[in-house]
Amino acid sequence: MKEQQLKELMTVMTLEDKIFQLLQLLGSFYQDTPDLVTGPKAKLGINDDAIKNAGSILNVRGADKIKAIQKSYLENSHSKIPLLFMADIINGFETIFPVPIGLGATWNPEIVKKSAAIAAKEAAVSGVHITFSPMVDLVRDPRWGRVMESTGEDAYLNSAFAKAFVQGYQGTNELLTEDNIVACVKHFAAYGAPEGGREYNTVDMSERTLREYYLPAYKAALEAGAKMVMTSFNVVDGVPATGNKWLNRDILRNEWDFNGILISDYAAIKELIDHGVAEDENAAAKMALEAGVDIDMMTSIYANHLLDVINKFPEIEDDLNESVYRVLQLKNELGLFEDPYRSANSLKEKELHLSTEHRQTAREVVSESLVLLKNDNQVLPLKSNQTIALIGPYADSTSLSGSWSFSSNQESTVTLKKAFEEYLDEENLFIATGSKVVETEFLESSLGNYFSPEIDMQIDEEKELKKAVEVAEKADVLVIAVGEHYLQSGEGGSRANIIIPQVQKNLIQALAKLGKPMVGVIFSGRPLDLREEVSQFDGLVQAWFPGTEGGHGIADILFGTANPSGRLSMSFPYDVGQIPVHYNEFSTGRPYQQSNHSKRYTSKYVDIPNKPLFPFGYGLSYTDFSYTNFELNKEILTQEDRLTASIDITNKGTVKGKETVQLYIHDNIGSVTRPIKELKGFKQVELEPNETITVTFEIEEKILRFYNRDMEFISEPGEFEVMIGPNSEINEKKIFYLKDK
Numbered sequence: 001m002k003e004q005q006l007k008e009l010m011t012v013m014t015l016e017d018k019i020f021q022l023l024q025l026l027g028s029f030y031q032d033t034p035d036l037v038t039g040p041k042a043k044l045g046i047n048d049d050a051i052k053n054a055g056s057i058l059n060v061r062g063a064d065k066i067k068a069i070q071k072s073y074l075e076n077s078h079s080k081i082p083l084l085f086m087a088d089i090i091n092g093f094e095t096i097f098p099v100p101i102g103l104g105a106t107w108n109p110e111i112v113k114k115s116a117a118i119a120a121k122e123a124a125v126s127g128v129h130i131t132f133s134p135m136v137d138l139v140r141d142p143r144w145g146r147v148m149e150s151t152g153e154d155a156y157l158n159s160a161f162a163k164a165f166v167q168g169y170q171g172t173n174e175l176l177t178e179d180n181i182v183a184c185v186k187h188f189a190a191y192g193a194p195e196g197g198r199e200y201n202t203v204d205m206s207e208r209t210l211r212e213y214y215l216p217a218y219k220a221a222l223e224a225g226a227k228m229v230m231t232s233f234n235v236v237d238g239v240p241a242t243g244n245k246w247l248n249r250d251i252l253r254n255e256w257d258f259n260g261i262l263i264s265d266y267a268a269i270k271e272l273i274d275h276g277v278a279e280d281e282n283a284a285a286k287m288a289l290e291a292g293v294d295i296d297m298m299t300s301i302y303a304n305h306l307l308d309v310i311n312k313f314p315e316i317e318d319d320l321n322e323s324v325y326r327v328l329q330l331k332n333e334l335g336l337f338e339d340p341y342r343s344a345n346s347l348k349e350k351e352l353h354l355s356t357e358h359r360q361t362a363r364e365v366v367s368e369s370l371v372l373l374k375n376d377n378q379v380l381p382l383k384s385n386q387t388i389a390l391i392g393p394y395a396d397s398t399s400l401s402g403s404w405s406f407s408s409n410q411e412s413t414v415t416l417k418k419a420f421e422e423y424l425d426e427e428n429l430f431i432a433t434g435s436k437v438v439e440t441e442f443l444e445s446s447l448g449n450y451f452s453p454e455i456d457m458q459i460d461e462e463k464e465l466k467k468a469v470e471v472a473e474k475a476d477v478l479v480i481a482v483g484e485h486y487l488q489s490g491e492g493g494s495r496a497n498i499i500i501p502q503v504q505k506n507l508i509q510a511l512a513k514l515g516k517p518m519v520g521v522i523f524s525g526r527p528l529d530l531r532e533e534v535s536q537f538d539g540l541v542q543a544w545f546p547g548t549e550g551g552h553g554i555a556d557i558l559f560g561t562a563n564p565s566g567r568l569s570m571s572f573p574y575d576v577g578q579i580p581v582h583y584n585e586f587s588t589g590r591p592y593q594q595s596n597h598s599k600r601y602t603s604k605y606v607d608i609p610n611k612p613l614f615p616f617g618y619g620l621s622y623t624d625f626s627y628t629n630f631e632l633n634k635e636i637l638t639q640e641d642r643l644t645a646s647i648d649i650t651n652k653g654t655v656k657g658k659e660t661v662q663l664y665i666h667d668n669i670g671s672v673t674r675p676i677k678e679l680k681g682f683k684q685v686e687l688e689p690n691e692t693i694t695v696t697f698e699i700e701e702k703i704l705r706f707y708n709r710d711m712e713f714i715s716e717p718g719e720f721e722v723m724i725g726p727n728s729e730i731n732e733k734k735i736f737y738l739k740d741k
């Protein structure tokens, strides 16, 4: 449709048509189930007219199902405006990729872009138009369950991934193609900093911290063209994001010039009442619309109250028209007025979903997401002539996709056992489950009436432990596949203690007594407290929740077909008591390393170290890289020119490997205190044995800008330190000076 036709459409729509365009409902409202009336409809307090004319639906999948809903909707709706279909496609659609905290560990935006493009293709043929992704919330607290969905603790790295996801979903052309879907960046803003790591808890930070660390990745997603934004559940400076005019109008719309759709998170408009900022549903409707929230996800607040609010406050109708027009524009951009069924195609679904090509890419992404944390005595890579005991509840598990995987069938997941059977002869491989993932009591308590015996592993624990020890005694090397339950991660999955469940610790302890070489493969959606496991295992590999090709990707690393190149994008705490722990901290007035005070009176703990167990940017390889000839081409940087930092990287080992060379900068003196270092660049280089390459980084004034004491985003002249290394603990420095204007 042309813009003029859209405008004409607006003129013929009734006020109710417009209001219902801002309503988003679950697909269950469009499936004729017996409990529809008593269940969802009654609970939401929504009437048939609203259902018949809602503007969008979330979390329905399948070409035939979506086409049927769209067809029936268009036959029954008053305005005949096609529905938008949106879904949570976080780490893949049918082919599931590693969870985003694992994608972040690839430090490879290009491969993440490729994974997003595959997810978009698979989703588009299944009728989905929009994904509620990327989630770019910066995270410093692994107690929070949703670190699983984030790419980590650094604004610069998260911004690179935000751009990659958006370009993967939407493509890089102005117009969307049939293989693209719309990206909805979330959760705006700063949802990743809940106090205590407790889900949905209060977020409270200075505007400087918000702007310096938490906002850049959302902005990067919008600069990459993201067409939608989702509000977050939390308050920002005491005002819930979903009712926050400063956040949504002043920053998002005016400062960043965003003209796309802002959708609430699930039921977040109604939660304005629970937050205590709206006295009733009318007030909540008015507050959210005035704050620029265009779509009401899964409440009846807009549908049931905006008419009344507009009668009382006629000026609100302008906000309504603005929101409705945005929704029509996006429907038009997707071509839905010309073809309401867009890319939905059940034949292409069968052809594209889980295709060999998609699986191969997923397998590569898995191996690039794995982080080798320890490899004593070269226990890895495994040799195919060794006898291996693969033990643990994740040895033959298909629950490898994390808590957001949209995939309809877990059977497509390649288990570790299956992958090992492709690497080893039958007589060289022994398998045992050994223990449950987690105590049944946890599942019963955390799931309540959602608990069903099928979720619980039906094993005889005593018998399984005995069998595990027996097979271990026959093996040369033990590979122990352990980790947290996927329900201990993700939304609603905050944990106060971030350890491997005790039932599995008992298994590891029993096996450690055998004194055999042990390799641990850790499955989790967060950095865990692995202090005990680090001392028990000779080799340790962080595998996250690796998705459909998890078994293959992990086996490729363990058997050396792929050389580990993953680097942590989030610090692993030495102890949960360190949290929040992140590399770009401030020195404090009493830095532990160098201070005029006695050790007692410096910034530290008396019972644990300050340093994390594994730092941001850390990861080992099967080869060794040396960093030599670190140089700056000059010491003075003016406002206009640029300075080149260079360093030689040599592969000193015997196998080809990929190294992620990281550039950090410290602004020694600022009008406000500056982090001891900040990631300002990274490059991945792949080197053959004995090969050397010179890596260079261009440093210019604009990358030195920050929010100064007056909240101006500018650089300040003075001394800077440059560090280039394999992770954030690098401390070899070169100095340069930024000249004044």
Ligand code: GLC
Binding pocket: 058, 059, 088, 132, 186, 265, 266, 491
């Ligand atoms: C959830 C999540 C959000 C998701 C939405 C729709 O509560 O917070 O990330 O996109 O609801 O499922």
